[in-house]
Amino acid sequence: MALFKVPTNVQREDTIIGPITMRQLIICAVGGAITYVIYISLAKKYYIEVWFLPVAISAILTATFAFVKVHGLTFMRFLLYLIEYLFLPRKRVFVKGAGDVFVPDFMKSNAQPKKEEKYEIKPKKSIDELVKIIENKGLIKKPQ
Secondary structure, three states, X not given: OOOOOOOOOOOOOOEEEOOEEHHHHHHHHXXXXXXXXXXXXXXXXXXXXXXXXXXXXXXXXXXXXXXXXXXXXXXXXXXXXXXXXXXXXXXXXXXXXXXOOOOOHHHOOOOOXXXXXXXXXXXXXXXXXXXXXXXXXXXXEOOO
């Protein structure tokens, strides 16, 4: 009889190297490449006082985006939620009928709207007239 271990936390990312996930590894690789390019381009021409600050800022931002979590969210997601919070209105008011109805292109028709026909319902009908009303779905065309 074989027993299988059922994962309990399926939302957690799989680790690749030690505690580092694939997402963190990619962020570190891209950020490290950018930092290295900045270092190579500035270190040839300038002293450490000039190139150290851009290289340090790039390395710190890379480490922040890769490893820092705020309230259980990755730093990138936290930053996007912060931007959304700052730019979207905080108070929303419902106004009935104020929104535009979205109609997809495939549902739009170029046909001309039908002319509205006037109908009237007459009380006390004979059986023949009632049959005509039922066949016309309860409406009788008004003579013009």
